[in-house]
Amino acid sequence: MHFVVCLKQVPDSSEVRIDPKTNTLMREGVPSIINPYDAHALEEAIRLKEKVGGKVTIVTMGPPQAKEALRKAMSFGADRAILLTDRAFGGSDSLATAYIITQAILKIHETDPVDLVLAGKEAIDGDTAQTGPGIATRLGFPQLTYVIKVTDITSDTITVHRKLETGREVVQAKLPALLTVEKELNELRYASLPNMMNAAAYEPEIVTANSFEFDVTQMGLKGSPTSVNKIFAPPARSGGEKLDGTKDPKGVAAQLVEKVFQENIVMVSPDAKGGNR
Amino acid sequence: KKSTPVAGGDVWSGVWVVIEYNRGEIAPVSWELLGEGRKLADDIGCELAGVLVGHDVEAVIPEAFAYGAEKVYVVDDPVLKDYRSQPYAHAITDLIRQYQPEIILMGATAMGRDVFPVVATMMQTGLTADCTVLRIDEATKHLLQTRPAFGGNIMATILCKTRRPQMATVRPRVMAMPERVEGRSGEIIREELGLTEEEVLTKVVDFIKGDAKSIFLDKAEVLVAVGLGIGSKKNLVFAEELADVLGATIAGTRGAVEAGWITHDRQVGQTGITVRPKLYIAIGISGAIQHLVGMETSDFIIAVNNDPDASIFRVANYGIVGDFNEVVPALTAEFKKRLQHGVAK
Ligand SMILES: Cc1cc2nc3c(=O)[nH]c(=O)nc-3n(C[C@H](O)[C@H](O)[C@H](O)COP(=O)(O)OP(=O)(O)OC[C@H]3O[C@@H](n4cnc5c(N)ncnc54)[C@H](O)[C@@H]3O)c2cc1C
Ligand SMILES: Cc1cc2nc3c(=O)[nH]c(=O)nc-3n(C[C@H](O)[C@H](O)[C@H](O)COP(=O)(O)OP(=O)(O)OC[C@H]3O[C@@H](n4cnc5c(N)ncnc54)[C@H](O)[C@@H]3O)c2cc1C
CATH class of the missing domain: 3.40.50.620 (HUPs)
Structure with a gap:
């Protein structure tokens, strides 16, 4: 079976801040990492390959530095990595990003038919969770989002558990299909030393906007229907009120609970079992 | 068309x-x-x-x-x-x-x-x-x-x-x-x-309903989270009683996970899950940056900690400085009283 993993290199988003003076992103010195959800997508692809045989191809769209992420990904046991990199791809929104990645998958599919595409639930920078479903739709593959368990894979079906607000859903889809995955899906492995050494010298295949029949009107800033009009820092969270609970804990507790109700923080009734949506 | x-x-x-x-x-x-x-x-x-x-x-x-x-x-x-x-x-x-x-x-x-x-x-x-x-x-x-x-x-x-x-x-x-x-x-x-x-290319085979205890952290509306400050696994019961009253889900810090008090799927933070509940109650949690990034966008945060200088107070809407042994049961009793009177509905 042929598994394709969509993997994005992202800035460690917990360290990205807004410059309060210029209202621009401060990315300098922020380390880049493999999008955490995508690491689990890769892990699952490798596990499935180990189980049913086949190969794992990684597709990444990003700047040339993303090679680093691809080498790291190769060290876990992938077979092939493709980097889509071109200035013309820059500024793509999720619709355009899905278009570009889909074109690459279709190209791969011509010579090496794809059975399953795996993507992360969302990227921790853009946070839209729209790219995976966009790719599935363009490929005409059924999509299974929020996957936390793959229970069965046959030559023409896959069965998974999906994580929803109020529980988990068991769904079966025809192959080829696309999954977007949650972190609970699996535990990440460590790369073996020989794999790491091989990967260090690995050169990903490069695809640019001229490599095959891309429609330039569907990519980059111009091909993106959404545009970021402005960015700004969220209102800073300042510490609230501190109450002294050392002398009269009961009195202070009563005072706090009173405030919670005054602030109208809607409480879930115990029988709603936390799934009040 | x-x-x-x-x-x-x-x-x-x-x-x-x-x-x-x-x-x-x-x-x-x-x-x-x-x-x-x-x-x-x-x-x-x-x-x-x-x-x-x-x-x-x-x-x-x-x-x-x-x-x-x-x-x-x-x-x-x-x-x-x-x-x-x-x-x-x-x-x-x-x-x-x-x-x-x-x-x-x-x-x-x-x-x-x-x-x-x-x-x-x-x-x-x-x-x-x-x-x-x-x-x-x-x-x-x-x-x-x-x-x-x-x-x-x-x-x-x-x-x-x-x-x-x-x-x-x-x-x-x-x-x-x-x-x-x-x-x-x-x-x-x-x-x-x-x-x-x-x-149609997919078929729903089954649905397994979750309850408050098993609900996935990032979907929970109310979380009661514990840190190393609760001292031992048996003290988890204080948090569980509060969670029962609120219909909340239990979560915690990496410290609490490493101590074996809660499982990893309950960990909030950089290497755990990012949560945004309506209400986050932090008990005995210091407020390390790796923890804060996973919960600071919660709608409302209450913290209980005996150290008045703990970082968690910087993000809490209300903090109670005190010993969880005393403060948490008092909170549980007070919430129970108010919720039973139907004030919250
Ligand atoms: C502040 C900000 C806000 C934005 N808001 C929007 C918006 O509301 N709507 C919109 O359409 N765009 C938006 N964008 C643009 C969006 O971030 C980019 O289009 C991005 O390329 C894809 O979206 P994402 O980061 O949300 O990824 P997601 O859709 O969250 O990613 C899901 C999965 O898709 C795969 N994937 C995503 N990108 C790549 C890639 N480059 N290479 C390989 N696999 C990938 C990965 O498996 C990933 O886990 C925004 C960008 C910024 C900076
Ligand atoms: C790369 C990396 C990733 C990490 N990822 C995460 C992560 O995802 N999530 C995470 O949580 N941590 C993470 N950590 C760990 C993090 O740095 C902290 O060590 C951890 O959050 C501390 O846990 P804690 O608050 O339970 O314990 P402590 O820091 O030990 O705090 C215990 C608190 O309890 C208070 N206390 C003690 N006794 C009482 C009492 N009787 N009553 C009330 N309060 C009391 C103390 O004043 C103290 O503030 C990460 C660290 C690294 C380096």
């Missing part, structure tokens, strides 16, 4: 809200969005409609009118009984092509974030994810869509200027719930699905 999704002209008109109805339950965010949609429709000067896709949805139609829809578009078909991306997207896209709304909104729920990207791709239009503020630009009448990104570290305002409809998913519990006015009515427009079961 296929219209090209270009902006401008007066063909694209109206604000639509997709009402989320599955397994006999309506997601409340659907009504929140009818409330918000009303304001947007008034600012543009257009009508507000609800979209109802599913099976056996008849009883929901009057509710949509009660919450402010002037029109309801209905696609009711047995194929739509269980939610599945493909037939739902098919139904919504067909309605859009035929009736051409200017704006279409849905909750940023598991369902909304699954189906809307499919619809946007089929329509070749823009979609803004997980919005928290929506406004109409006075001059251009474009929809200004504001959303958090980078894990809540930044806010961005997104526009979709040249294509229609303008699409957004909106975070639940951010917009106010509108007043429900019984007896309102409006026009009902029914359309066929035009898709058979044989054409």
